[in-house]
Amino acid sequence: MRSGVKVAVVGGVFAVVVGGVGYGAYNVLDGLGNSGVGGGSDTKATSTEVKTGPVTEEEIAETSKAFLAAWAKGDAAVAAELTNNKGDAEPALAGYSASAHVTRALITPGPATGSKVPYTVKATVSYEGRTKPWTYASELTVVRGLTTGRPLVDWVPSVIHPELGKGESLETGESKTASIEAVDRNGNVLTKEKYPSLGGILDELRKKYGQKAGGTTGIETWINSANADGVDKTLLTLVKGKPGRLRTTLDAGIQAAAESAVKKYAESSVAAVEPSTGAIRAIANNRADGYDAARKASVAPGSTMKIVTAAMIIQNGLGSADSPVECPSSLTWMGVPFHNLNNFDMSNPTLKTAFARSCNTAFIKPIKPLDDKDKADTALGDEASRYFGIGQNWQTGIVTVDGSVPPSQGAETAASFIGQGKVQMNPLNMASITATAVNGQFLQPYIVPRDLDNRKFAVASRLPGGVSAQLKEMLHYTATWNQGTATAAMAGVSENKGGKTGSAEIDGHATSDSWFTGFSNDLAAAALVQSGGHGGDAAGPIVAAVLRAGQ
Incomplete structure (x- = not known):
């Protein structure tokens, strides 16, 4: 939310089941006065004795309640005090409104699983007169403070958003790179929604070739990469830029088979x-x-x-x-x-x-x-x-x-x-x-x-x-001889084929990595399944499915 906008918890919107794990929803609305909900008082130590041992169900409920209430209230300082890393948590929580421009959010916790409390966020992002709803789910974990013994939220950036990593931040504004419409070799449009594995690739292609492809910028919410040379990840588009058309060598049919x-x-x-x-x-x-x-x-x-x-x-x-x-x-x-x-x-x-x-x-x-x-x-x-x-x-x-x-x-x-x-x-x-x-x-x-x-x-x-x-x-013999290690996996692939299995032993892993590589006609593929065991059992079927799609 922009600087100067007041936020508060709507009175009576949230509640906690005493001693349980179910909550109501925490609601952030702009333009309201202070609700009077305190920040962090429920978790202050009541004695000089430092508690030890696992956090209790009641501590998990009360700590997560207090933290989410403070965050919903827009009080980054109080919310940060309820974490085990105030120095990192406070600027990240403050940036949720100041940099990401969230002007409304409904935070709805779900039932706790052990010390983890999941929740959904239904937010509204506003920037220069443009607004758009934004919904996602995340979770927090309550731990016992090492020195204080207090129950605290274990701070990781993903508390704010599940895709946010260490050193990264949320921002809303005019996008840094021009939009693209990436297409496969046959002109089929490629999107991260249809082909999830291409998300990072499409972001990289946009950063590197968006301007060359003739695209224009839009208004977006994104994750600033922790690496200066890294690729920012778009989470929400408020206003689309004009995409430039970028042809890739990918094949939508083979990509779909690979994803599956x-x-x-x-x-x-x-x-x-x-x-x-x-x-x-x-x-x-x-x-x-x-x-x-x-x-x-x-x-x-x-x-x-x-x-x-x-x-x-x-x-x-x-x-x-x-x-x-x-x-x-x-x-x-x-x-x-x-x-x-x-x-x-x-x-x-x-x-x-x-x-x-x-x-x-x-x-x-x-x-x-x-x-x-x-x-x-x-x-x-x-x-x-x-x-x-x-x-x-x-x-x-x-x-x-x-x-x-x-x-x-x-x-x-x-x-x-x-x-x-x-x-x-x-x-x-x-x-x-x-x-x-x-x-x-x-x-x-x-x-x-x-x-x-x-x-x-x-x-x-x-x-x-x-x-x-x-x-x-x-390679062909390995995929066709009755004793070949690749024969079973490649059984459904055309006769102009070949393959090779591999199992790699990794220190500290009880099960070897499964590897398989093969070809059929003018397509070659390789797969890795970490801790997947024998190459023909896990990686082999993946490669075979991809090769069949190219036949």
Whole structure:
């Protein structure tokens, strides 16, 4: 609300069930006098004894009541005193009216769950004669003060709004960036309401290309990013700017399939690219933290990295798709043991069948000769960078994190050959690796045309003759052989297909990350399900669903 506007709690609008967890609604209206509701008096200590132990149901009810009443009253100082971080809470609460320009709000608490009290906010935002309703839900948690023993609201910015993070603030005014109407490659309009995973991407595209696309600014409520180079997030539009039309490489049909597929698995992400062009066709995530892991994660990719390891083996003359290899149940490298899943072994396999069964030892033992030549520690990173474009500062049009295969030493070198150690990837990186294997030439992924801002694309050397054909054969065999680890997941995908599973062990996690990458015709995709287990069980069905959508 603007400076100078008086607010007060409407008498009799709120109530609390004594000893219970149900409340009435707290109502903020402009132009009214003081209701007489005190701020924080209910939570003042009545003795010098410092209480300990969990907060009681009564303390939760009374503290949340007092806090919400003070916030509704517009008394930021009193509300902040009822939190465990007055210094951060007071300016944030004051900004709700002064910067976000909220002129009316009805706060309705719901039943508490333990120490958490949820509530809905029905607000009105007003700016320069323009008003619009704004509804959302959030929650607070009551904790015991460490030094005072008082029950206090555990202060986090999300108390004010669920999407508000540390160092961020709410603001209403003329938008900083011009509006866009993003469309897919076929001209279909892309919105964050229809494709929730694209929310952050559309905000980035607007910031970067809104003016270039010919858009104009509007009046909005947004979250100011805590990072000076970050992207502000629009929460409410009071007056729309004229959108500039921005064509992307995304495919609405494939994006819809990706959005639907990740919903079936918690902590999942997927990305899809076109091997013949590098065009990004879909990016989707389903994560509790809202993080866009599909393009920003840096985690071990497990056995999906064997695509690059296989290329390195072939190019260094250490084997070929049909050459014999050894697959013992375990082996040691620099005194450190490495095992296959459940300690399985294979009798007289080829590199192709070892790839299809995902034999770890078969992708470590052949490389030992390079260790004698002092090349093993850097060979995988050289292969990934020179031929697969990994770590070459991709300029996709949005923020993406490059994969990383740094030099390693000792046992970490062997671990890197099977996608562990220091190797770090995300689904977009792995989709690109698969696309390169199939196409024979790395083409940097991108989401808007290069000529839009004349950015420089990363480049890499073409895979030497025959290498791509062997990699494609190995991927196809893994997805069609009756013992291939990718066969079950890829059963419903067209015959021109291939895949690779991966399971990455993460320190401190009881269950491994599930990875899967694959291709069908001119589409490659990769998925990650953190703590999802075997690659074919969780990530595999996600990739298969995306590939089927592209058929």
